[in-house]
């Protein structure tokens with residue numbers, strides 16, 4: 001959560017920072033602020049609310065200069081107020097800081113700094129960092145160090161971050177060093193964009209798009225010193241480093257809205273392409289299997305695997321559940337799907353033949369990262385199924401599979417879910433084929449997968465029906481989402497989509513489990529969304545549907561084209577193309593994504609920036 005951006009060069013810093021903050025706003029939108037070095041020192045402009053409000057403030061009170069830092073906040077410590085907005089000032093304005101992360105020992109540090117006379121204005125943990133650096137600076141100056149020497153500033157930062165516990169990505173300016181920007185990273189992502197006579201600092205590659213295609217991904221415990229002409233990189237333990245400059249794929253990092261009104265809608269409609277991208281180059285027709293470039297394990301090693309653990313959060317956890325059904329069915333390998341936030345602290349027994357996958361869109365989710373590190377610490381190589389290239393999880397994993405879905409900006413994950421399911425299908429196919437799956441079965445799966453982009457395209461035909469259903473039910477206070485087998489995780493995902501963007505209480509359940517409790521919620525005001533495509537369990541789900549109908553619950557059915565009996569039982573039917581049962585989640589998720597979107601619009605909610613949420617959850 002929180003996005004930070006920085007610039008040193010010759011251009012208008014405020015403009016670059018604002019543009020960068022717009023691109024980082026998915027990381028948090030409680031407040032935004034910038035600090036720019038001008039002729040009269042460092043000017044700070046900050047405001048609770050969205051980046052557009054900061055932009056309006058800057059029109060009234062410009063901040064002119066060519067060096068600066070900026071921040072968009074997801075509040076952790078202290079309410080979303082102007083005063084708690086970043087940047088924060090240390091000492092008497094000697095240091096200005098933006099921060100992404102959480103300082104866990106801030107209370108102890110704050111007490112000590114207050115005893116020394118530092119006055120705190122905000123209730124954030126970040127202000128501690130600003131005062132701490134100012135304090136270290138003061139101590140160095142007392143010993144005779146020169147405050148206008150870059151070395152003094154660097155030493156003050158190094159001494160300060162040594163005592164910080166928690167996570168941080170930092171951007172730091174010094175009152176006495178006008179052309180200097182220092183960045184530091186531990187646990188929160190940070191990249192540097194390399195330009196001609198200019199450098200950019202950011203939480204991800206988004207703010208670099210259109211400015212430079214040279215990027216350096218910082219690792220934990222690295223500190224970068226930037227001036228318009230120079231970048232110096234050091235690591236806490238290994239000292240001076242040679243930055244590894246990589247080429248930024250501008251198209252992959254670009255995130256324009258195009259013709260769409262919202263990112264969520266754009267991303268839903270991108271799914272034929274994103275599924276195609278997830279499959280591209282990975283279907284091996286000759287061997288009737290899947291192939292991957294970066295798994296970094298031999299067939300012999302993979303064949304020895306007798307247990308799979310999939311760890312993830314939120315929507316990625318739901319795709320993991322689909323993965324469990326897929327891998328167990330295709331490859332007969334037992335699978336466990338673990339909430340990363342639980343797995344990281346559980347001492348789960350893991351044998352040498354257990355394969356661990358972290359599933360994550362952003363590659364920055366704190367709990368998923370910690371779960372991965374914990375299993376690596378125990379000696380288990382861990383693979384990532386990840387979307388964001390160069391993200392922390394992608395870089396630290398022992399191998400992995402990229403989704404290639406392009407930037408997902410809408411807070412509600414849509415295209416990442418279906419791409420994860422597609423990649424997990426490939427993985428299940430691969431594991432199946434190195435075990436007992438026949439050549440013919442492999443071929444059939446490949447041909448069904450290959451048809452998916454076109455099938456998804458056809459499924460958008462349901463959008464008008466979805467709009468009608470949304471119009472009818474958008475006033476409901478509660479929804480149930482029910483499905484079985486491959487469509488149980490889809491029910492969970494549909495409920496999550498609805499609650500996160502429309503603020504309607506929704507519960508996803510295995511359809512048959514409903515009678516063990518949730519059926520008590522059913523009444524004429526509680527719609528139940530049944531995900532009931534044609535499959536072996538169709539008659540069973542139909543019985544569950546009848547149980548709800550008998551209690552006067554309105555029924556919305558997500559059913560297959562050609563199902564001519566469903567309309568007799570459901571109040572509303574949304575048809576989707578008929579596909580093999582193991583591919584249904586990719587198709588049935590689409591009307592549920594659209595339903596959440598349309599209901600949220602009708603309720604006047606901010607679809608792309610729902611309250612209290614952020615796209616990347618980089619705090620524990």
Ligand code: M6R
Pocket residue numbers: 313314315316359360361362363364365368411412413414496497500615616617
């Ligand atoms: O980036 P990740 O896939 O690791 O994110 C995990 C969850 O935070 C994420 O899926 C969240 O649940 C979404 N907002 C759901 O739409």
